[in-house]
Amino acid sequence: xxxxxxxGRQALCIVPQxxxxxxxxxxxxxxxxxxxxxxxxxxxxxxxxxxHQLAVAPQRVAQQQHACRGNKEDGECRPRERRGPAVVEPxxxxxxxxxxxxxxxxxxxxxxxxxxxxxLRAPVLLPxxxxxxxxxxxxxxxxxxxxxxxxxxxxxxxxxxRGVPSLLWIRGDLMADLRYRLRGPARAAGLIIARAVLAAxxxxxxxxxxxxxxxxxxxxxGPVHVAYSSKFGEADFVPLxxxxxxxxxxxxxxxxxxxxxxxxxxxxxxxxRAVRAAGPAGDAPVLTLVGWDYVGSxxxxxxxxxxxxxxxxxxxxxxxxxxxxxxxxxxxDSHDALVLPSFTEGFPQVILEAMxxxxxxxxxxxxxxxxxxxxxxSGLLVPPGDAPSLAQALGRVTGDPRLAAALAAAGQxxxxxxxxxxxxxxxxxxxxxxxxxxxxxxxEPRESEKSPAHSPRP
Numbered sequence: 169x170x171x172x173x174x175x176g177r178q179a180l181c182i183v184p185q186x187x188x189x190x191x192x193x194x195x196x197x198x199x200x201x202x203x204x205x206x207x208x209x210x211x212x213x214x215x216x217x218x219x220h221q222l223a224v225a226p227q228r229v230a231q232q233q234h235a236c237r238g239n240k241e242d243g244e245c246r247p248r249e250r251r252g253p254a255v256v257e258p259x260x261x262x263x264x265x266x267x268x269x270x271x272x273x274x275x276x277x278x279x280x281x282x283x284x285x286x287x288l289r290a291p292v293l294l295p296x297x298x299x300x301x302x303x304x305x306x307x308x309x310x311x312x313x314x315x316x317x318x319x320x321x322x323x324x325x326x327x328x329x330r331g332v333p334s335l336l337w338i339r340g341d342l343m344a345d346l347r348y349r350l351r352g353p354a355r356a357a358g359l360i361i362a363r364a365v366l367a368a369x370x371x372x373x374x375x376x377x378x379x380x381x382x383x384x385x386x387x388x389x390g391p392v393h394v395a396y397s398s399k400f401g402e403a404d405f406v407p408l409x410x411x412x413x414x415x416x417x418x419x420x421x422x423x424x425x426x427x428x429x430x431x432x433x434x435x436x437x438x439x440x441r442a443v444r445a446a447g448p449a450g451d452a453p454v455l456t457l458v459g460w461d462y463v464g465s466x467x468x469x470x471x472x473x474x475x476x477x478x479x480x481x482x483x484x485x486x487x488x489x490x491x492x493x494x495x496x497x498x499x500x501d502s503h504d505a506l507v508l509p510s511f512t513e514g515f516p517q518v519i520l521e522a523m524x525x526x527x528x529x530x531x532x533x534x535x536x537x538x539x540x541x542x543x544x545x546s547g548l549l550v551p552p553g554d555a556p557s558l559a560q561a562l563g564r565v566t567g568d569p570r571l572a573a574a575l576a577a578a579g580q581x582x583x584x585x586x587x588x589x590x591x592x593x594x595x596x597x598x599x600x601x602x603x604x605x606x607x608x609x610x611x612e613p614r615e616s617e618k619s620p621a622h623s624p625r626p
Contacts, residue, residue: 321368344512379515381535419566432509523583
């Protein structure tokens with residue numbers, strides 16, 4: 169796995185999830201074709217959206233030179249000829265989550281195959297990675313560590329020593345993910361590493377947490393801002409009511425997310441089987457699964473084999489990864505409900521996307537989901553791992569058009585405060601409060617600076 173720094177004009181972020189193709193020499197210094205997608209770049213939607221908003225807001229950001237400093241021909245940004253950080257090239261039109269080469273550059277770090285191999289080679293790799301970080305961090309105004317990873321403390325401690333504003337970004341419950349994904353010694357080792365990483369993060373570090381602020385380790389961190397991953401804007405909301413489904417078509421259920429054990433897909437399959445058995449054949453719902461495995465997993469392939477050999481073979485289809493944009497919108501628009509049966513979440517951005525498209529949501533009551541989805545009003549919530557309750561909720565939303573329409577309308581209203589513009593602005597205000605002299609935004613006035621118009625009413 170090649171660790172990278174993704175650097176915007178304002179921020180430097182270490183992104184453990186980005187995997188670049190390894191060259192024959194094993195260096196991992198790959199040709200970057202800007203095919204950066206959700207499978208290998210989990211935080212891409214929120215990161216690119218927030219960093220883009222911060223980078224282009226003239227009232228908040230001092231103008232700096234573009235991150236793309238390589239050779240330019242006909243407006244294209246090409247890799248530098250000298251040894252050093254490669255530069256993102258223009259993305260193909262269908263690239264899932266392109267990085268704008270005018271605002272981002274990718275700095276590969278020394279190659280290692282996995283987190284366990286990084287830990288085993290830590291005495292050699294960490295100093296080398298530290299030198300890369302030291303070389304790069306001085307140019308940037310924010311160091312953001314994406315998730316709980318062995319390199320997270322390295323970046324945050326270096327930033328603190330150099331006086332660079334820093335931020336820890338938490339997207340989900342890593343401990344819960346490890347418990348669901350791993351077994352035996354691998355699980356024990358993973359949890360030990362995760363706890364060691366958490367203990368090594370500098371106390372008082374500001375935290376941007378997606379959807380929830382109840383993680384125990386946050387007690388020793390600094391200020392915590394709860395944000396909601398989103399890339400949709402006001403223009404992406406659709407008029408309601410949506411066009412009716414073609415006559416005679418079965419109810420269509422949609423799952424969008426990683427194919428991973430913690431996502432509860434097998435519980436969804438059990439619930440789907442129950443709903444199909446309870447109703448007439450013509451009204452038996454079908455399910456579309458959108459997503460890829462998490463990096464290094466074979467779970468998706470095993471899931472495909474399981475379904476292919478079951479009675480659900482004709483009822484479940486796999487769409488693979490579909491990037492955010494028109495193709496994903498078309499999937500939302502052609503389905504009758506989004507189902508998210510997760511055992512654990514921070515806050516799943518697909519819920520907000522579905523709400524914006526007027527799609528009723530059925531989800532589990534985990535993580536930050538209940539903060540946005542009000543059961544029975546803007547969606548239906550069920551306990552995690554409870555297939556009968558999930559089946560009942562699916563039967564309600566697919567069998568009652570009036571309920572589905574009411575949930576869709578309330579869901580749209582619930583999603584409007586979470587557009588990318590609003591969320592990016594909230595992050596900018598948070599950074600300005602944490603680092604009032606760093607120029608991240610128009611900070612909130614201190615008491616001594618408040619005009620009568622800003623003073624609290626008696």
